[in-house]
Amino acid sequence: MSDVWILAHDPAAGNTLARSARALGDRVIAVSIGAGVLAAADLTLVIETAAQALPEAYAQPVAELLRSRGAKLVLADAGTQSRLLAGQVAAHLGVSPVTAAGITPGEPLVVTRLAFGGLAVATEELTADVAVLVLSPGALPASDAAGAGASETVEAVPAGGLTLVETRAKGGETVDLAAAKRVVGVGRGFAAEGDLELARTLAATLGAELACSRPLAEGVDWMPAERYLGVSGATIKPDLYLAIGISGQVQHLVGVNHSKVIVAINSDAKAPIFAHADFGVVGDLYQVLPELAKNL
Amino acid sequence: MRIIACIKAAPDDADIVVGADRALDLSRAAWKVGSYDLNAIEAARRLADQAGGEVVGLTLGGEELANSKLRKDALSRGLDALVIVPGSADADSFQTASALASAIGGLGGYDLVVLGAGSSDRYAQQVGNQLGALLGVPTLNGVNSIAVESDHVRVERLLEDAEQVIDVALPAVVSVTSGINVPRIAGMRDILAAGKKPVTEASAPMPAASTRLVSLLAPEQVDRRRTVVEGDPAETAAQLATFLKSL
Ligand SMILES: Cc1cc2nc3c(=O)[nH]c(=O)nc-3n(C[C@H](O)[C@H](O)[C@H](O)COP(=O)(O)OP(=O)(O)OC[C@H]3O[C@@H](n4cnc5c(N)ncnc54)[C@H](O)[C@@H]3O)c2cc1C
Numbered sequence: 119m120s121d122v123w124i125l126a127h128d129p130a131a132g133n134t135l136a137r138s139a140r141a142l143g144d145r146v147i148a149v150s151i152g153a154g155v156l157a158a159a160d161l162t163l164v165i166e167t168a169a170q171a172l173p174e175a176y177a178q179p180v181a182e183l184l185r186s187r188g189a190k191l192v193l194a195d196a197g198t199q200s201r202l203l204a205g206q207v208a209a210h211l212g213v214s215p216v217t218a219a220g221i222t223p224g225e226p227l228v229v230t231r232l233a234f235g236g237l238a239v240a241t242e243e244l245t246a247d248v249a250v251l252v253l254s255p256g257a258l259p260a261s262d263a264a265g266a267g268a269s270e271t272v273e274a275v276p277a278g279g280l281t282l283v284e285t286r287a288k289g290g291e292t293v294d295l296a297a298a299k300r301v302v303g304v305g306r307g308f309a310a311e312g313d314l315e316l317a318r319t320l321a322a323t324l325g326a327e328l329a330c331s332r333p334l335a336e337g338v339d340w341m342p343a344e345r346y347l348g349v350s351g352a353t354i355k356p357d358l359y360l361a362i363g364i365s366g367q368v369q370h371l372v373g374v375n376h377s378k379v380i381v382a383i384n385s386d387a388k389a390p391i392f393a394h395a396d397f398g399v400v401g402d403l404y405q406v407l408p409e410l411a412k413n414l
Numbered sequence: 415m416r417i418i419a420c421i422k423a424a425p426d427d428a429d430i431v432v433g434a435d436r437a438l439d440l441s442r443a444a445w446k447v448g449s450y451d452l453n454a455i456e457a458a459r460r461l462a463d464q465a466g467g468e469v470v471g472l473t474l475g476g477e478e479l480a481n482s483k484l485r486k487d488a489l490s491r492g493l494d495a496l497v498i499v500p501g502s503a504d505a506d507s508f509q510t511a512s513a514l515a516s517a518i519g520g521l522g523g524y525d526l527v528v529l530g531a532g533s534s535d536r537y538a539q540q541v542g543n544q545l546g547a548l549l550g551v552p553t554l555n556g557v558n559s560i561a562v563e564s565d566h567v568r569v570e571r572l573l574e575d576a577e578q579v580i581d582v583a584l585p586a587v588v589s590v591t592s593g594i595n596v597p598r599i600a601g602m603r604d605i606l607a608a609g610k611k612p613v614t615e616a617s618a619p620m621p622a623a624s625t626r627l628v629s630l631l632a633p634e635q636v637d638r639r640r641t642v643v644e645g646d647p648a649e650t651a652a653q654l655a656t657f658l659k660s661l
């Protein structure tokens with residue numbers, strides 16, 4: 119019987135991960151750091167976290183637990199907190215965490231990840247005696263098999279030095295760009311936040327979701343982070359992707375190049391996006407978008 | 415304060431040539447400091463200027479680091495000195511973090527280590543996480559602002575659905591976001607001054623890799639129609655509208 123271990127600090131994400139983990143083992147064992155018992159796992163080792171302590175502060179005891187129980191395959195999701203936890207646990211186990219965008223089960227396990235901003239795909243064999251994988255969204259199919267739901271409590275003491283003072287929920291909508299049939303993407307070609315209204319109007323006319331390049335979400339904060347596309351953001355597969363004022367760097371393109379049709383509007387005829395577009399308009403978005411609105 | 419900024423050089427992706435066999439040709443690529451590592455240098459510089467202190471750059475890599483233009487570029491962005499650890503840009507997160515940790519052990523103390531959001535070639539976003547664990551100090555990723563407060567720093571951290579405010583005891587290791595600041599562009603004076611700043615080498619042992627690379631290939635390209643129209647906005651917009659309606 120093969121065991122696959124997961125690291126969970128959040129009940130919803132933990133159950134999702136437990137369901138995916140089934141693709142790689144017969145028994146799913148969760149280490150839950152403040153996430154309670156996971157119904158989708160067969161066994162949960164529950165660590166109660168102290169108030170003001172971050173789940174990441176339990177990395178060392180979690181690593182000791184994994185080692186003492188002989189864990190060989192450990193999975194985490196790619197969220198910010200999970201990544202830190204996985205990286206630290208792996209360090210205490212003496213291995214590198216391995217980013218996995220795709221996994222081929224077997225002996226040894228073979229994983230793929232993006233390299234050079236999405237310019238290449240690296241295929242790697244796992245050679246260390248324990249594997250800590252950080253799964254990109256969609257790396258494994260989710261099964262709907264229920265878990266046995268057993269649990270054990272484990273005592274653990276967090277490392278000091280990190281005190282959570284405050285958590286502010288980021289409110290706002292959640293969006294499933296991956297499911298959108300049409301997507302309009304905006305980039306730094308927009309000079310001011312208010313000008314995005316031009317793109318919003320177009321998106322509404324086309325029945326499209328609005329998305330963006332990374333600098334518009336991280337840096338100027340004009341758009342929420344879950345709306346940026348690319349190697350480190352969302353990946354989309356719509357029927358239509360319309361990129362406006364986006365240069366088309368490889369880190370962006372890798373998130374959109376599975377679109378059926380790509381359309382680009384950019385004032386620079388030499389912008390790389392045109393080489394990856396089915397239909398391109400060389401022009402100033404401030405002139406082209408109002409004219410386009412008249413014609414749709 | 416003594417701040418260490420970890421930076422990595424990688425081949426400029428604009429110069430990487432993809433062959434017909436989908437293999438990558440890096441031979442003509444210029445190596446440059448990762449764009450997200452410039453945020454780490456900038457954050458470190460600003461803290462050192464506020465609290466008083468120095469910023470030491472630390473980089474692990476191969477022969478590419480012999481290039482004086484590359485060294486000067488890093489030094490001109492706000493480092494006071496640069497320490498080079500001989501190794502390879504292909505090292506994995508644990509190999510890199512282990513060597514950096516051992517090099518830091520030889521640097522004579524530090525208050526804060528700042529890393530970027532991710533390296534431009536591997537982008538595992540893990541070296542800082544592992545480095546902090548190996549050094550045995552408080553460690554955070556996703557750090558979006560840092561303020562020095564007497565014996566600790568108060569940081570804001572960006573998560574997917576929330577923002578945390580966290581007090582971090584020093585010494586500590588933080589990986590910053592790409593939005594934490596806008597890195598400075600070096601002026602002529604900075605570039606001239608960079609040539610006079612100390613560059614030293616610190617060798618450090620490296621553990622075995624956790625994976626074996628089987629292949630590195632560009633993904634299959636999708637064939638695009640590549641129709642491009644240019645000229646009067648009213649006309650090109652009408653052509654685009656016709657195209658969109660035909661879908
Ligand atoms: C490790 C790493 C990971 C990254 N991950 C991502 C990622 O996941 N997603 C992502 O998007 N980026 C990512 N990036 C950043 C990426 O490299 C580019 O910097 C970014 O995609 C550029 O965004 P942009 O096209 O909006 O801006 P720019 O490159 O500045 O392009 C703006 C474009 O607008 C055009 N323009 C200007 N004015 C007008 C006008 N009036 N009308 C029409 N066009 C106009 C310009 O010609 C230009 O082509 C990553 C970078 C690194 C190093």
Ligand SMILES: Nc1ncnc2c1ncn2[C@@H]1O[C@H](COP(=O)(O)O)[C@@H](O)[C@H]1O
Pocket residue numbers: 420421422448450451454472473474475502503507510514528529530531532533536537538539540541542
């Ligand atoms: N070879 C290296 N030398 C120095 N710092 C590095 C090296 N590799 C990664 N880093 C730092 O670690 C961060 C995360 O890298 P990575 O985990 O490879 O995405 C980078 O932004 C750098 O700040």
